[in-house]
Amino acid sequence: MSAAVSASVLRQAAEWLVRLDNQTDAATRQAYHVWLAADPQHGAAIARLQGHLSPLAELPRQPARAALRRAHQGRPRGQAIKALALAGLLVGSGLLGYQHWQRGYLLADLSTARGTWTEQRLTDGSEISLNGDSAVDWHFDAQERRVHLLRGELRVQVAKDAQRPFYVDTPQGSIRALGTRFIVERRDDATRVTMLESSTRIESPVGTLVLNAGEQVRVDANGIGAVQRVDVAAQEGAWNHHQLLVTDQPLSDVLERLARHRPGLLSFDREALAGMRVTVMLPTDDSDRALRLLERTLPLQVTHFTPWLTQVTPLDEEERK
Incomplete structure (x- = not known):
């Protein structure tokens, strides 16, 4: 069996394939080779994607050609073919389904697809809410209650139980509820905790912190970061109305979170x-509207190759004029 390739690496590989079709200068090729040599997973991801792309290269059927023309009129043929092929990979060949099977998300106790939200009351009376593309497992026994955040973001309202502490676990640490309500977001390399009511104790391999309301x-491999103040009412309102509220955060992080709420691939270059x-x-x-709002307020270009492949790129100085 081939080694598992993370979703973030597959996304990077797809972005490189699109860039290399449209940008063939020496600097781009050199940057690609540096990226390729940085991690064995990178080569594996390219091989996996190219294995799916090669049968689509000729696009022999008329419906495929029509879709290609609609998807990318006026673009270079190679880039348009690659865009449609990547979309076919994501949707037709079930790459997203593969990723869920690879990590066991389809067997999770509770999960959501991209763009969907769900809520569930647990056996102890606690309530869990998941936003798009999220998954959790839980294990309750006589000594403790544990929820494992496998992917995405959850809000939990913890029921009181003097005998059994309540934990939310991620790869970066364990969050023990000392109060009632908080949000936990898991990414590939970090966990973000937002305290809405009362407090939690965050325990990581490199430190411990009590986080209070607001x-x-x-938390990442380097430890627990600086505590920031948040508007609890605004955070609650954003969650209840299915909105993404961010304050002074990197755009790449915002796009990563927005990607959980739309089908297919949202491609962007962090660097x-x-x-x-x-x-x-x-x-x-309405993630398309969200992208339009970003495009109107930032020097960005949002390009929709197909309904399942969207690319966000910064405008250069000439394009900004």
Whole structure:
């Protein structure tokens, strides 16, 4: 069996394939080879994607050609073919389904697809709410209650139980509820905790912190970051109305979160977007509108190759004029 390839690496590989079709200069090729050599997963991801793309290269059937023309009129043929092929990979060949099977998300106790939200009351009376593309498992016994956040973001309202502490676990640490309500977001390399009511104790391999109501913190391999103040009412309102509320966060992080609320692939280059930070509220139930709002307020171009492949790129100086 081939080694598992993470979703973030597959996304990066797809972005490189699109860039290489449209940008063949020496600097781009050199950057690609540096990326390829940085991690064995990178080569595996390219091989996996190219294995799916090669049978589509000729696009022999008339419906496929028509879709290609609609998807990318006026674009270079190679880039348009690759865009349609990537969309076919994501939707037709079930890459997203593969990713869920690979990590066991389809067997999770509770999960959501992209763009969907759900709520459930647990056996102890606690309530869990998941936003798009999220998954959790839980294990309750006589000694403790544990929820494992496998992917995405949850809000939990913890029922009181003097005998059994309540934990939310991620790869970066364990969050023990000392109060009632908080939000936990898991990414590939970090966990973000937002305290809405009372407090939690965050325990990581490199430190411990008590987080109080109206506070937010990021935990990663380097430890527990600086505590930031948040508007609890605004956070609650954003969650209840399916909105993405961010304050002075990197644009790439915002796009990563927005990607959980739309089908297919939202492609962007973190390095190219480095330095862009945003404070914004975006509608997750209408991710196309959210992208238009970002495009109107930032020096960005949003290109829809197909309904399942969208690319966000920064404008250069000439394009900004």
